[in-house]
Amino acid sequence: MSDHIIKIVIGGDGGVGKTTLLNRFVHDEFDLKTQMTKGLEFFHKEIEIEDKNYELIIWDLGGQAQFKRLFPKSKWIEGTLGALVLFDLTRFNSLNNLYFWLDLLDQQGDIPILIIGSKLDMIDGDSKDIDDVVLSILEVNDNYFDYIKTSSLTGENINESFELLVRKIMSNENVS
Secondary structure, eight states: OOSEEEEEEEEOOTTSSHHHHHHHHHHSOOOTTOOOOOSEEEEEEEEEETTEEEEEEEEEEOOSHHHHTTGGGSSTTTTOOEEEEEEETTOHHHHHTHHHHHHHHHTTOSOOEEEEEEOGGGOOSOOHHHHHHHHHHHTTOTTEEEEEEOOTTTOTTHHHHHHHHHHHHHHSTTOO
């Protein structure tokens, strides 16, 4: 039995790796042939942190332009307690498009948002320029609480990302 049920939204442009990240987290699988999310998909996972059980209901938002138009007008993200916003470390333009997702999620109030650079396994060398841009984004709003790089292929930092977000959500005074 869960001590808490937590709704989490995951956003980012199409192809940045949202669904592969969720498949790694929920099923501990990596599939190169993951299909494009058509609008919205749901994932569910129970985790334990410090002897408390959390039931995560994760809403995977399709990132293609035709789906992005739906979200500002919908009530799909209402009740969200926290969010992961992804960009692809190998595609700088996906970093530029973070602002759409951050603005959308800011409409939900002061929910914690973790920024994730995905596809860590595909970058060679230094990502300091990208890191500097993300760090400047983190300074804009207290809700944007951290930045982490992940690899769905290797599983690096996947579980840690969700644990970090859940800990931040539970430290919020408005969550009981």
